[in-house]
Amino acid sequence: MLIVDFVSSAVTCAKVKHQNFKVVIRNDDLEELKELGSGSFGTVYHGKWRGTDVAIKRIKKSCFTGRSSEQERLTLEFWREADILSKLHHPNVVAFYGVVQDGPGGTLATVTEYMVDGSLRHVLVRKDRYLDRRKRLIIAMDAAFGMEYLHSKDIVHFDLKCDNLLVNLKDPLRPICKVGDFGLSKMKRNTLVSGGVRGTLPWMAPELLNGRQQVRSLKSQNPFMVDVFSFGIVLWEILTGEEPYANMHYGAIIGGIVNNTLRPTIPSYCDLEWRTLMEKCWAPIPAARPNFTEIADRLRVMSAAASQNKALAQKASK
Known part of the structure; x- marks a missing residue:
C-alpha cells in the first residue's frame, strides 16, 4: 500500500x-x-x-x-x-x-x-453566512465522499480540518465542499511517513502522539484511521462553528490527547445521530472507528432525513 x-x-x-x-x-x-x-x-x-x-x-x-x-x-x-x-x-x-x-x-x-467561498473555517466564522443543519450535513457528507475517494487511492491526508475543506455556496440550496489544502507548498520536515509526527495538534489522533514505537508501527496498523479521528473533530467544528480547544495551552492539549481524556465539549443542542457519529470517529482505539464509506452512508441517511423534514416544514407553513 x-x-x-x-x-x-x-x-x-x-x-x-x-x-x-x-x-x-x-x-x-x-x-x-x-x-x-x-x-x-x-x-x-x-x-x-x-x-x-x-x-x-x-x-x-x-x-x-x-x-x-x-x-x-x-x-x-x-x-x-x-x-x-x-x-x-x-x-x-x-x-x-x-x-x-x-x-x-x-x-x-x-x-x-479555485473555490469561490474559500475555506469552510472562513465560512463558519462569517456572521452573514448561516448554515442550517441540512446544509451542514451536506458539507460533512461531501467531505466524507472526498476522503472516501482519497483512501480508495491509498492516500492519507494527515491534516484534515475545516481550514483544509474548501466550499462553494453559490447555489443557495446545495453547498459544495471539497477536500483540499495548500498541498505541495509547505515544508515536509516532520511527517509521519518519514518517521516523525504530522498534522495539526487539536485534530491529531492519539496514536500519532503515543511515542515513536506506535508512530513507526502505524503503517502496519490502519493509518487511514488518523483521518477518521480528525473528521470527528471536523464534525464538531461544523456543528459549533468554533475551533477546538481554542483557549487551551498546547501542552495541556497534548497531554489530554495522549491520555485520551480530552475531547471537545459537545453542546446540549447536538442531536443524538450527530453525537453518535462524532464520538465513533474520535474513538480512542483506531479499530473502533468507522471507515469513510460507513461515515458517508450514515451522513447520506441523515442528510436525506433533514431534507425531508425541511420539505415537510415548508409544506406545513403554507
Whole structure:
C-alpha cells in the first residue's frame, strides 16, 4: 500500500521536471487577480489560467534551503506527489492542475481549482453566512465522499480540518465542499511517513502522539484511521462553528490527547445521530472507528432525513 501525505510536500529551487509529470504550466499563461493569503510557505492568489479561475500558490525560496542531497530528495518527492495529485479526479477533491517552473526568480508555484467561498473555517466564522443543519450535513457528507475517494487511492491526508475543506455556496440550496489544502507548498520536515509526527495538534489522533514505537508501527496498523479521528473533530467544528480547544495551552492539549481524556465539549443542542457519529470517529482505539464509506452512508441517511423534514416544514407553513 502506498501512503502519501496528501496535504504537504517540500520543494527546492531546482528547476527539475519529473519525467512522468505532464502538466507543467507556463507562468506567462497565468494572471494574478487577488491575494488570498500568505504564510511561511509563500502566497496564494486567486487568478486566471487561460480564462479559468484558479488558485495560484507561489512558493518562497526560503523553503528551498538544505544540503544538496536533501534538496535532491525533496525535489524528487515534490514531483512524485505532484504527479499523484494531478491524477486525482473526484467532485469532492480540489482539482490539481499543474506546476509552474518559471515563476519570478525561478520559483515554483502550483495551480489548483479555485473555490469561490474559500475555506469552510472562513465560512463558519462569517456572521452573514448561516448554515442550517441540512446544509451542514451536506458539507460533512461531501467531505466524507472526498476522503472516501482519497483512501480508495491509498492516500492519507494527515491534516484534515475545516481550514483544509474548501466550499462553494453559490447555489443557495446545495453547498459544495471539497477536500483540499495548500498541498505541495509547505515544508515536509516532520511527517509521519518519514518517521516523525504530522498534522495539526487539536485534530491529531492519539496514536500519532503515543511515542515513536506506535508512530513507526502505524503503517502496519490502519493509518487511514488518523483521518477518521480528525473528521470527528471536523464534525464538531461544523456543528459549533468554533475551533477546538481554542483557549487551551498546547501542552495541556497534548497531554489530554495522549491520555485520551480530552475531547471537545459537545453542546446540549447536538442531536443524538450527530453525537453518535462524532464520538465513533474520535474513538480512542483506531479499530473502533468507522471507515469513510460507513461515515458517508450514515451522513447520506441523515442528510436525506433533514431534507425531508425541511420539505415537510415548508409544506406545513403554507
